[in-house]
Every structure is written in structure tokens, then in C-alpha cells.
Amino acid sequence: MNDTLRKYLFNDRSVRIQTVNLNQTWHDMLEHQSYHPILRHLLGELSAAAVLLASNIKFDGSLILQLQGDGPIALIVVECNQQLQVRATIKIRQEFAIKDTDNLQSLLNANRNGRFIVVLDPKNRQEGQQAYQGVVPLVGDTVAEVLALYMKSSEQLDTRLYLAANEQKVTGLLLQRLPHGGGQEVDSETAESAWTRAVMLTETIKPSEQLEIDEETLIHRLFWEENLLAYEPQPVEWHCDCSRERVANMLKMLGVEEVESILSEQNEVKVNCEFCGKAYVFDAIDSAQLFIPNTPQQEENPQKH
Structure with missing residues (x-):
């Protein structure tokens, strides 16, 4: 029902x-x-x-x-x-x-x-x-x-x-x-x-x-x-309007130095939505693509949530 x-x-x-x-x-x-x-x-x-x-x-x-x-x-x-x-x-x-x-x-x-x-x-x-x-x-x-x-x-x-x-x-x-x-x-x-x-x-x-x-x-x-x-x-x-694209935009706002610093410590960047708790994971390649102009963010891979 x-x-x-x-x-x-x-x-x-x-x-x-x-x-x-x-x-x-x-x-x-x-x-x-x-x-x-x-x-x-x-x-x-x-x-x-x-x-x-x-x-x-x-x-x-x-x-x-x-x-x-x-x-x-x-x-x-x-x-x-x-x-x-x-x-x-x-x-x-x-x-x-x-x-x-x-x-x-x-x-x-x-x-x-x-x-x-x-x-x-x-x-x-x-x-x-x-x-x-x-x-x-x-x-x-x-x-x-x-x-x-x-x-x-x-x-x-x-x-x-x-x-x-x-x-x-x-x-x-x-x-x-x-x-x-x-x-x-x-x-x-x-x-x-x-x-x-x-x-x-x-x-x-x-x-x-x-x-x-x-x-x-x-x-x-x-x-x-x-x-x-x-x-x-x-x-x-x-209904939660979180998405990989929104998280990517947030990471871009942090800047390349901050993202690279997190990668050096943890080997990945993991962000959990504060509402639904869903995890979005960005590895080194994903993170590098954030700062390449006009690179669209794909919907999250099943292995990456």
C-alpha cells in the first residue's frame, strides 16, 4: 500500500x-x-x-x-x-x-x-x-x-x-x-x-x-x-534531491588543493548526504575530472555509493 x-x-x-x-x-x-x-x-x-x-x-x-x-x-x-x-x-x-x-x-x-x-x-x-x-x-x-x-x-x-x-x-x-x-x-x-x-x-x-x-x-x-x-x-x-552532480559542484567549490589534500590522506573523497545518508565516492580519476572544463558528471556507479 x-x-x-x-x-x-x-x-x-x-x-x-x-x-x-x-x-x-x-x-x-x-x-x-x-x-x-x-x-x-x-x-x-x-x-x-x-x-x-x-x-x-x-x-x-x-x-x-x-x-x-x-x-x-x-x-x-x-x-x-x-x-x-x-x-x-x-x-x-x-x-x-x-x-x-x-x-x-x-x-x-x-x-x-x-x-x-x-x-x-x-x-x-x-x-x-x-x-x-x-x-x-x-x-x-x-x-x-x-x-x-x-x-x-x-x-x-x-x-x-x-x-x-x-x-x-x-x-x-x-x-x-x-x-x-x-x-x-x-x-x-x-x-x-x-x-x-x-x-x-x-x-x-x-x-x-x-x-x-x-x-x-x-x-x-x-x-x-x-x-x-x-x-x-x-x-x-x-524525496531527497542530492545527486552526484551536486556533490561534484560542492567539491569544485572546495578547490583542487583541498580535494588533493583529502585524496593524499584517504585515497578517495567520500561525501555522505546529510539528509538521506547516501555516500558519494570520488577516486583520484573522478577527482581529477572535476577540474577539467566541461566534463559532465555521470550518474553514480553502483560500486560508488
Whole structure:
């Protein structure tokens, strides 16, 4: 089954429900990476959250979620564009050891300098135009709590997120109280009742349940008594725009002396994409060709990644 984002509305349009599953996307994300299970868990949950939130932003560009820390984790970044294409990375401080007892706060906010950052980056940014950036302290014990508090403070929207991740699957459910009935006349008492009922139902979700069953089944179990409006599912996929040509251009910018210095020490130049982890290897011949004018870079040899 393809990875999908699904959207639903309560019949009175007072409550939005969204689900996302990242199975193939998650596999692709981890293909060239090896993370400690705790780091993998945080990255998976933030990835699901990014897709759920990006799908509601109507602009041509990317939503970037960042957990920036002062502990073992320096940065976790997830980017999701308007086409629901995702990429992500983690930057770790090598002088720290990750312990099995660590959690979000100990990994990112040990000295209370951690930050949660939301960036809206337009695709065709004009000269001098700055991307929108919202920065708040890192408050909460889970990714879901951090995001819910941010949404409440920045958009004044009651939001609940239910996120789960393991080595095989990432999944998420978003519940959001809408400010009005989408054009329908809904009295405040009815809307309040709908929201209270929706929260009570979703609070019964356990991460293990999210990981064991598909999202459509979960929605049916939770809201079988509700008359939900369902939208067409949207595909989600992993996308990293790294390439051998891009790496070659980066090495050209380093200059021939720097590249030759690396070759003399290591006999090759190896560059790993910071997002997907894919390795690009340039031997002495490849490196020499970088500085020959008008020499195109071939797609990577299967022996060279």
C-alpha cells in the first residue's frame, strides 16, 4: 500500500481529523542511516507531524520542523513540501553517548536552551524575502506535546497529535478544533460538544494500536458513530534531491588543493548526504575530472555509493 494522508471532517465542520502512514517513506528514510532506537523514534514522530501539518498550509513551498538542542542532539530537521515529499536528518554531538534511558528533554534540552522552530520556506523566494520562522522554548515531554503547545500559542487552535513509530512504521493522527463551521451555522454549544466527544474518543488511542492496524480501521473504530466527510487520500513519499552532480559542484567549490589534500590522506573523497545518508565516492580519476572544463558528471556507479 502506498503511503497516504487522509482527511476527514465532522459533519458540522467543527472538527478536522487527519491520519498519515509512512511505511515506504520511512524505509527510504532509513535506508542509508543507522540511528539509535530513541533517535529513530523522535525522528519518526516528527516526520509524521510534519506531513500532518504541511497538508493544511496553502502556499508553494516547504514546512520545516526543527528540534534544536543543547544536549546529545544538536538538531533534528524534517522538511515536507506542498507535494507531501519528505526528507529529514539528525545532527548528533559525538562527544555525548546516547543512553537507553534518555528522552526528548534529556537529549535536546538538558540546559534549558532547547528550541522548537517552525519555518515556512517559499519555493520561489524573492530577493530579500525572508522565510517565516517561529521559535518557542522546547516545552513538553513528547513530540506531540511540543507541537500541540506550539499550535495553541501560535494559531490559537486546539490541536491533539497522536504519533507512533518503530523500525517498520511511522503513523500519526491529528485532531483539530476549527474556528467555525466552514460556512455552516453551528452554535457554540454543539461545536463544544463535538470537540469534547472527539477528544474523549482519540484519548483512548495507544501507540501500539496505531502501529498494529491501518489508519482507516483506526478511524472506523474511533468514529463509527459519527457521520464523517472523507476527502480523497493524498500520496506521501520520501524525496531527497542530492545527486552526484551536486556533490561534484560542492567539491569544485572546495578547490583542487583541498580535494588533493583529502585524496593524499584517504585515497578517495567520500561525501555522505546529510539528509538521506547516501555516500558519494570520488577516486583520484573522478577527482581529477572535476577540474577539467566541461566534463559532465555521470550518474553514480553502483560500486560508488
